[in-house]
Amino acid sequence: MKRQKSTQEELLGMMSTILIPQEYLKDFDVANIEDHPSEWIIDLFEKETRIPKELVGKEVILDGFCNPISLMSNAFSLKKIYLQLHRRRWKGIGSNKDYTNEYDLHLPGMKTTKEFSAFLKEIDR
Helix, strand or coil: CCCCCCCHHHHHHHHHHHHCCHHHHCCEEEEEEEECCCEEEEEEEECCCCCCHHHCCCCEEEEEECCCEEEEEEEECCEEEEEEEECEEEEECCCCCEECCCCCCCCCCCCECHHHHHHHHHHHC
């Protein structure tokens, strides 16, 4: 049986699911990957469709981004992988009040993904 060859886009999509937990890809898009000698930094930007529930059905505008959250995700080939998460700020048109979405991205006090935290706890036993 002949295997069908994957497209470049499909391969990149599969690779992102290996490096980034699916939970994050539901709400964030990969925007950039930086390769440094001891780490990779993957920039994830909140999807424009993730309008806060307080503003659903209203006319809204993007109002920049919150400070990014940096979480360690994995370590492959002795290189750390950091996810740099950029959440959007939103405003209703004619309003000065900012709104953002809150996500359960990491355990309190930990700067790692929940999956990586669980892995570290497991090997600590």
